Every structure is written in C-alpha cells, then in structure tokens.
Amino acid sequence: MAAAADNRPSRRKKAKAADKKAGANAADDHLFDRELESLPADLRWREWMLRVEAVIFAAAEPVTRETLSRVVGKACSIDLLIDDLREELTGRPYELVSVAGGWQHRSRSAYADAIRAAATPTRGGVSALSEFESMVLMAIGYFQPITRAELSKIFGKEVSRDTIASLRNAAFIASGPRSPTPGAPYTYVTTKHFLSAFGMETLRDLPDIEALEDAGLLSRAAVQEEAMGAVVKGEEE
Incomplete structure (x- = not known):
C-alpha cells in the first residue's frame, strides 16, 4: 500500500501542473488577439x-x-x-x-x-446503411430511449445485435439509460452526429411521425404495447 501511495502524484505536483497549464492558456490568449x-x-x-x-x-x-x-x-x-x-x-x-x-x-x-x-468521397457524408438499418435508426430517433426488444416489436421481427452494432459503429446511436423493465436492458438513443449527418438542429426537426404511421412505416402503438406488457409481466413476477 505504501508503495502504491508513493506512486500517486502529490497534491503539490498536481497544483504545479494545473498552474503550468493555466499559464500556457494565458500565454495563448496573450498571443492570439481576439x-x-x-x-x-x-x-x-x-x-x-x-x-x-x-x-x-x-x-x-x-x-x-x-x-x-x-x-x-x-x-x-x-x-x-x-x-x-x-x-x-x-x-x-x-x-x-x-x-x-x-x-x-x-x-x-x-x-x-x-x-x-x-462519385467522389464527400466530407462528413452519411455512412452507407441498408434499408432496414435506416428504418431502425428512424425508429430509434422517434421512440428513444428504446430497447432492442421494443424495436423488434415495431418491425415484427428481431432487430439483431449486428444491426445495432452497425448503427453504433457509424456513430448514429449510443447507449441510453437502462430500461425499468425486467432484466434492465440497455436502451438506445441518437447522437449529435445523427443530427449533423441528417441536417437537423434538434430532434424536433424529425418529419411528422403521424405521416410515417399513415404510410405504415412506424407503429407508435406497437412499441407502447410492448413496453406496457413488459411492465405488467415484471409486476406479476
């Protein structure tokens, strides 16, 4: 334990490092005329x-x-x-x-x-997604935070871990808070990169969800039923 303590930087060293950093920032401010x-x-x-x-x-x-x-x-x-x-x-x-x-x-x-x-590479272009990946991303945008099971309910088939991984690797989604449903699965939310890639300032700029529901592309009722069913099941257990 004593050896471990000796390896830790002292408060004096930390303070000296902080002062040095502050001094460097001050020097930069002085050199750059705002x-x-x-x-x-x-x-x-x-x-x-x-x-x-x-x-x-x-x-x-x-x-x-x-x-x-x-x-x-x-x-x-x-x-x-x-x-x-x-x-x-x-x-x-x-x-x-x-x-x-x-x-x-x-x-x-x-x-x-x-x-x-x-046909040249563009700066900050949207990563190539399959049609299904694009639909899953759209669902996350509207219903976040949402679990993989809830996404599967929306589409009537399993949303695989590979699909989620693809969207994560493209930096479009990230892990959200744990769901209060049994097992406390991870939820997923969109990122700032998602907004940037699709030219939106906030999530309020998403297209009207009622129009998408009328077109049969998304079902808000389906995911709500899935969430309620999971809560009821948890209470029964």
Whole structure:
C-alpha cells in the first residue's frame, strides 16, 4: 500500500501542473488577439467574419457558439456575424446551416445530382446503411430511449445485435439509460452526429411521425404495447 501511495502524484505536483497549464492558456490568449482593437470597426468585423468562416470550414463537425467565441472579441455578436456570412454566401453552391447545436457548411440541395454524378468521397457524408438499418435508426430517433426488444416489436421481427452494432459503429446511436423493465436492458438513443449527418438542429426537426404511421412505416402503438406488457409481466413476477 505504501508503495502504491508513493506512486500517486502529490497534491503539490498536481497544483504545479494545473498552474503550468493555466499559464500556457494565458500565454495563448496573450498571443492570439481576439479583440483586434487596433483595427477600424469595419476591418475588425471583416476579420472576425473570416476567422469564423475558417473555423467552420475546417471543422469535421458542427461548430458551437462557445467554440466560435474563442476567436472573436467579447463585444462580437455571433448571430449577427453568422447572418452576414450567410448573406455573403448567397449565390454560392454551399451555405452555412444550423445543425446539431452548431453551424456547418453544407452544399445546397440544388447541386446534389452534380455531387452524386461526380462519385467522389464527400466530407462528413452519411455512412452507407441498408434499408432496414435506416428504418431502425428512424425508429430509434422517434421512440428513444428504446430497447432492442421494443424495436423488434415495431418491425415484427428481431432487430439483431449486428444491426445495432452497425448503427453504433457509424456513430448514429449510443447507449441510453437502462430500461425499468425486467432484466434492465440497455436502451438506445441518437447522437449529435445523427443530427449533423441528417441536417437537423434538434430532434424536433424529425418529419411528422403521424405521416410515417399513415404510410405504415412506424407503429407508435406497437412499441407502447410492448413496453406496457413488459411492465405488467415484471409486476406479476
């Protein structure tokens, strides 16, 4: 035990490391001029716009407001700056969109056929899913948190672990809270990458579920019956 204790970093060492990190961050802040007070107001705004556009362009995922605030002055309105960037991109084949709690460059839908015809790999494209995997992902989007058994009830056949693994590997879903049903199975929920990949800001942007039910693609009643049946079974046991 004494040897193990000796191997642990002391509080003094931890404090010294934290101070060193804070000092490095302070040095970075000093070297990087966010405020640009030496520039006239119009040139300052223009530089902030270019910085924000560069950060969004280089990022693999949507960039949050918090991230963008690191490259502009404290008095800069991110919303007004984004509005100006969007206006500047009018007429371009790409635009600045709000998805998954941040902003990202996206090609305009009018050029989708040209992009497909080029047959080149696209940045941040949606992973190729089978038709059934796509349907399972859609069901998770609407009914989350949801278990694999509940998904199987919706589709009238087993949703395999391989299907779940495929969606996890594509970073579209993650484990949610344990279900209160017998056995406490894992539930599944969608991720921020799911929102980003399908161009949604929040889950409220999902298509109207009633229309999907009318088309026979999803059954909210089926999963509710499955969940209630599991609860009743657990109480009986």
